[in-house]
Amino acid sequence: MAIDTAWFHQQLEKRGSSVRGLARYLGLDASAVSRMLNGERKMSAEEQDRIAEFLGVSIEEIAFHRRGVAAGFSESKQSAYNAEVDRKGQPAVSNEWFSEKDVIYKDGKRWMEGRNGELVEVHRVFGCMKGTVTIMPGVDLTEPMEFEWSEKLYTGERGNG
Numbered sequence: 001m002a003i004d005t006a007w008f009h010q011q012l013e014k015r016g017s018s019v020r021g022l023a024r025y026l027g028l029d030a031s032a033v034s035r036m037l038n039g040e041r042k043m044s045a046e047e048q049d050r051i052a053e054f055l056g057v058s059i060e061e062i063a064f065h066r067r068g069v070a071a072g073f074s075e076s077k078q079s080a081y082n083a084e085v086d087r088k089g090q091p092a093v094s095n096e097w098f099s100e101k102d103v104i105y106k107d108g109k110r111w112m113e114g115r116n117g118e119l120v121e122v123h124r125v126f127g128c129m130k131g132t133v134t135i136m137p138g139v140d141l142t143e144p145m146e147f148e149w150s151e152k153l154y155t156g157e158r159g160n161g
Contacts, residue, residue: 003036003037003039003065003067005038008065011057015055015056022054025054026050026051028047100127100130103122103126109122110122
């Protein structure tokens with residue numbers, strides 16, 4: 001996937017800046033930044049974070065546009081990631097996931113219809129974890145850990161509890 005060059009230039013223009021201004025902020029040569037925004041040079045994770053700061057947008061939005069158009073998990077019928085919707089906190093829900101209703105039983109095997117209409121044999125582990133994990137309402141698994149727990153996890157420090 002290619003970088004969304006036009007989006008980056010639009011963001012720079014919105015902020016009254018230029019490739020040279022971004023290059024100064026990053027401490028890079030303007031030609032290196034130009035090549036990066038044209039997809040001729042890869043953007044590092046640190047550069048991605050600093051560009052997000054400079055443009056005043058989320059890191060997720062930069063990550064989305066540095067990769068161009070995301071396709072999602074089309075083999076699983078998942079719709080493409082939509083940064084505009086997701087960054088506002090509205091879930092991009094897809095009704096297109098394979099479910100047990102999509103399974104076709106034939107010749108003693110389980111099949112599902114693929115993208116091109118051909119039948120694809122379902123792997124034997126499909127559905128084996130159903131009902132084994134419960135996520136309580138209001139829990140966001142993508143939310144950062146509480147500081148106390150992260151300290152214990154990453155440093156091995158034991159608390160008083």
